[in-house]
Amino acid sequence: MSVLKIENLSYVYNPGMPSETKALDNINFEIDEGTFVGVIGHTGSGKSTLISHLNGLTKPQTGRILLDGKDIWKDYENIRDVRFSVGLVFQYPEYQLFEETCYRDIAFGPKNMGLSEEEIDKRVKMAAKFCGVTDEMLAGSPFDLSGGQKRRAAIAGIIAMMPRVLVLDEPCAGLDPEGRELILSQVKRYHDETGGTVILVSHSMEDIANYADKVVVMQNGAVYKYAPTEEIFRDAETLAKMGLGIPDVTKVFIKLREMGVDIGTDVYTIPYAVKTLLKYKAKKEAEKNA
Ligand code: ADP
Ligand code: MG
Numbered sequence: 001m002s003v004l005k006i007e008n009l010s011y012v013y014n015p016g017m018p019s020e021t022k023a024l025d026n027i028n029f030e031i032d033e034g035t036f037v038g039v040i041g042h043t044g045s046g047k048s049t050l051i052s053h054l055n056g057l058t059k060p061q062t063g064r065i066l067l068d069g070k071d072i073w074k075d076y077e078n079i080r081d082v083r084f085s086v087g088l089v090f091q092y093p094e095y096q097l098f099e100e101t102c103y104r105d106i107a108f109g110p111k112n113m114g115l116s117e118e119e120i121d122k123r124v125k126m127a128a129k130f131c132g133v134t135d136e137m138l139a140g141s142p143f144d145l146s147g148g149q150k151r152r153a154a155i156a157g158i159i160a161m162m163p164r165v166l167v168l169d170e171p172c173a174g175l176d177p178e179g180r181e182l183i184l185s186q187v188k189r190y191h192d193e194t195g196g197t198v199i200l201v202s203h204s205m206e207d208i209a210n211y212a213d214k215v216v217v218m219q220n221g222a223v224y225k226y227a228p229t230e231e232i233f234r235d236a237e238t239l240a241k242m243g244l245g246i247p248d249v250t251k252v253f254i255k256l257r258e259m260g261v262d263i264g265t266d267v268y269t270i271p272y273a274v275k276t277l278l279k280y281k282a283k284k285e286a287e288k289n290a
Contacts, residue, residue, distance in 0.1 A: 002031055002033070003068060004067060005064075007066065008027075008062060009060055011024040011062070023221055025222045026062075026063075026222065027063070034191075034196070036200070036211055036213045038200050040208050040216070040217055041217060042203070045218040046221040047201045051167050051199065054165070055087070056079040056086075084161055086167060087109075087161050087165065087166050089167065091169040093154035094142075101142070107120050128153075130159055132186070133153050137153070152182070159190060163196070166197070166198050167201075168201065171183050171184075172202065205244055206248070209233065213229060214228050215227065217232065236266065
């Protein structure tokens with residue numbers, strides 16, 4: 001059974017006002033437990049509005065969100081219980097750090113869950129270690145941290161709740177390549193080590209290509225496509241035409257094909273590019289020798 005199901009979800013901001021904006025237009029898809037799902041689309045395509053529904057932060061105007069087959073607004077006693085299962089890391093989560101120490105910030109979620117002091121302490125230390133937050137950083141103010149460190153501390157606060165579904169809204173926005181890599185590899189490790197479900201919103205095809213099992217492509221508030229990553233990239237030329245930045249390595253293969261090289265363009269990671277080129281080379285050599 002799917003862990004999350006989004007059913008006929010539509011959403012309009014400021015209904016009936018001149019500023020009325022249709023943000024979501026009949027979204028339907030479901031996510032199997034343990035899947036790493038990438039959500040991609042232009043700014044304004046509805047990504048943030050969509051994921052704010054997944055943990056009950058936004059209430060559907062039309063449609064339903066099902067967690068383990070149960071309507072999060074009808075079949076759960078308290079929406080808080082849903083929030084402990086579906087952990088949402090907002091865009092720029094560092095703005096939500098507010099405690100005196102980093103430790104207390106990370107402990108905030110587990111405390112709300114009503115865990116014992118001992119369990120809270122264990123969770124904070126586990127999450128801090130996981131996110132590269134040192135003991136020294138834990139003892140200090142979150143406001144003394146660098147941008148990337150703050151971001152990691154904020155993510156640790158969600159990880160400390162050990163959510164079954166970890167949802168991140170553009171967690172790498174504004175970070176340098178090193179900071180991006182750090183965060184993405186932590187998210188990947190969370191996925192691999194806990195077997196949990198991850199939903200990663202990004203406008204970087206490069207990030208999605210390297211980590212996601214399946215991809216949701218959003219366009220104008222609707223799901224343009226939802227498919228396994230390799231299937232999404234088989235259609236890389238269409239994505240490029242939509243103006244979604246496709247990975248550089250994919251661009252190279254599209255160019256090669258345009259130049260008349262008989263080669264697939266569904267290449268989106270470096271290891272797969274190497275494999276494809278070696279295969280192509282072997283094929284050409286076999287043709288020459290035949
Ligand atoms: P994305 O995360 O893909 O950039 P959003 O979900 O933020 O997309 O936005 C979808 C649409 O809803 C856009 O047209 C955006 O301008 C509009 N929108 C988002 N938040 C609000 C809001 N608080 N009030 C009014 N309109 C909004
Ligand atoms: Mg957004």
